[in-house]
Amino acid sequence: MKPLNATAPILLSLLATACATSLPGPASPGASPPLFYKTYTLGAEKPEALLVALHYSGSTPDFWDEHVTTLDTAVRVVLPRGARPHRAGFTWFPVEHEKRDSARKTAEVERVATQLADIVREVRRAHPEIRRVAVTGFSYGGDLAWMLALRHPELVDVAVPMGTRLLGEPARSLPPSHQVLVLQGEDDSIIPLQQTLARVAHLKAVGVPIDVRTYPGVGHDVSPLLLEDWRGFLRQALQETGAAPRP
Template identity: 70%
Template sequence: MNCRDAAVLLILSLLGSACASTRSEAPTAGAAPRLSHKTYTLGASSEPEALLVVLHYSGSTPEFWEEHVQALGTAVRVVAPRGFRPHREGFTWFPVDHEQKGWPEKTEDVERVAGQLADLIREVRRAHPEIRRVAVTGFSYGGDLAWMLAIRHPELVDVAVPMGSRLLGDPAQSLPKTGQVLVFQGEVDPIIKAQQTHTRVESLKAIGVPIDVKTYPGLGHDMSPQLLEDWRTFLRQALQGPGER
């Protein structure tokens, strides 16, 4: 064998090894996609005791929340996950046929993603054992997920603020009395009807769920300056410890 033949064989061998490595690292067929997220801290403390999980609406990105959480004015670790599927100018959380499904199937979609978000919260808490309080919030599909986290994983969530949410599913167990859910809703929302939300909240209250709702006249499926101010005020109080208020 001459030097040229040996070089060719060596190159082919290296290419084969590279291809084998790529195949071994490929995700298993049918495996859930990895949940991408951003995390950062706000306020003076580098190890805040509060965690805020913010969940964007369909077609948006985690960056949507940055200007809003910056104005909270309290020490908090922010975790901003990103939806799995590209959609419009951002990402969405659920399969392309989500809106064509019935209520039980929609609920299953939301439960599935909420389970992955719950795993992410556990991972963050393991990495940051100083965290003592956890709040989750989101708008539209993000609100559906914030609510589902509160009712399916109450051991992980102290406060939930779903906005423009369908409030799918019922609690699988009693929510802690120390927990709190506040729903924000536009009164002329063409997608999530305000009366539907009021009726749903009253039925949940009747079975002991610590939940309330605040609606905004003239507001559709959106967030107004007043809603955002109320959102900040509520979360600021909920995330601060007793000695910080």
């Protein structure tokens, strides 16, 4: 495993055990480059909840550090990093991603979501005490959070994608016990509000347990109220650890 050039902080009053690893390289020329991630715990030495948080394009995993500490609950945090340098940080997809048609975009998101699923499995093997998994992300990170929940419902119980296109159709039903909450700025010039509302309505109609909250005056961004809702929803979801451990 290769080290990530970042030091995970000591957070809250408990030791936050940090680890940075990468998965094996791509198996074929069309595959995505390997992903790095860091992981640490908050609130307990062996929490039963896992949160995977995915940064936006041009950012880094460190974007999430200040936000996850405000959850005020026991959780293992996993922060993957996009494989491609971009602006002051990293991105998840090739530079041509936005020029792709919908099918190609979806396929690229699915490939990276498969890598993220492998990370979840790796962390679960190392930490068998984990009983509940949530994933969240913004922009490209939101696309991936949704795709991870959609394509790998056996791994993910809760998803909070933000500023996402909600690409891909369900290939199988999500269990009704699952929860997906989409958070969306009403003035988003990249992801139009009506597109999001229509997409959520379609997914609800085919049985996906999904809901949406929108925020006036917010563009392709987060806001204090959006983050307050994000914290409240995830805090409650991560504390619902009464289910039996996943295999």
